[in-house]
Amino acid sequence: MSLTFYYAPMSTASITEAVLAELGTPCERMKLDLSAGDTRKPDFLKVNPNGRVPTIVHEGMPIWESSAITMYLGEVFGVDAKLYPAPGPKRGEAMKWIAWSNVMLAEAAGRLSASLPTNSEGAVQPNSLDWVDPDQRSASALEKAKADIAVCLKILDGGLEGKSFLLGEYSLADTHLQGFVGWISTMEVSLAPFPNVTGWLKRCSERPALAKLMAG
Ligand SMILES: N[C@@H](CCC(=O)N[C@@H](CS)C(=O)NCC(=O)O)C(=O)O
CATH class of the missing domain: 1.20.1050.10 (Glutathione S-transferase Yfyf (Class Pi); Chain A, domain 2)
Incomplete structure (x- = not known):
């Protein structure tokens, strides 16, 4: 299992941070500095062409947009943890x-x-x-x-x-x-x-x- 979390402090990524904290899911954390323009650098744009955090990469698949990330993490890790409903x-x-x-x-x-x-x-x-x-x-x-x-x-x-x-x-x-x-x-x-x-x-x-x- 590989999960990477791209984030910046005091940003929309704090929502994903809270979701990961609730789930207790281990991940590799990649801190970006918004004021240094880290989200606009070519290596990050390859992961998220929108140049935004939060972004996660799970099993090689980049997923962006905080709402999609919460639903995805819920679906994959949250159902057994009783933090996200089963389909229905x-x-x-x-x-x-x-x-x-x-x-x-x-x-x-x-x-x-x-x-x-x-x-x-x-x-x-x-x-x-x-x-x-x-x-x-x-x-x-x-x-x-x-x-x-x-x-x-x-x-x-x-x-x-x-x-x-x-x-x-x-x-x-x-x-x-x-x-x-x-x-x-x-x-x-x-x-x-x-x-x-x-x-x-x-x-x-x-x-x-x-x-x-x-x-x-
Ligand atoms: N709709 C996106 C918004 C993400 C967003 O706007 N992130 C801002 C920080 S709050 C960002 O990464 N800005 C970097 C930039 O504009 O270079 C989501 O919900 O994930």
Whole structure:
């Protein structure tokens, strides 16, 4: 079995890091320095032509996109570990939340992050993404991103109604989503109007594997 994990600290790769920590799956870790342009170097582009982390290579097969990686690791390692459902409706429910979090929630969060001042401009919030031209930022883009995030959080809050975790029992769907929601909570978004989300996020943070990661 060979599994390589390409990552950068404080990036989307933290989600895969949390998934691997929950699974306890051994892997070779390859740390990339985003500010040094490591993701744009030819050797890495051969593995992931998008030049992004997270990326894993399992048994020689490169897999990119955090949502695909979580679902793949869940399928291969998570079913026996009771962290990912076997094929069937519950598997579909897990995939629904994981895909949704990338396509809807993280998309809006990315716009919000891009709309906030960057660190080099003295940002108060640690958004630090210098990938949007300041001329493209606007107050209306920021407000629209916040409104879209609020819609997503309301959907997540509804999905958690009467449940401890998204599928009832804790699963890698929770591991995956808590990463994005945790990131959002570091930006100018209050989770207070979404009590099911705040309670769930706290329960996720009490998972031993995640608590250990957060403690550094
Ligand atoms: N949709 C991708 C997003 C990955 C992504 O944007 N990664 C950023 C770090 S948060 C990256 O690798 N950036 C490197 C670069 O742009 O050179 C996923 O979910 O895996």
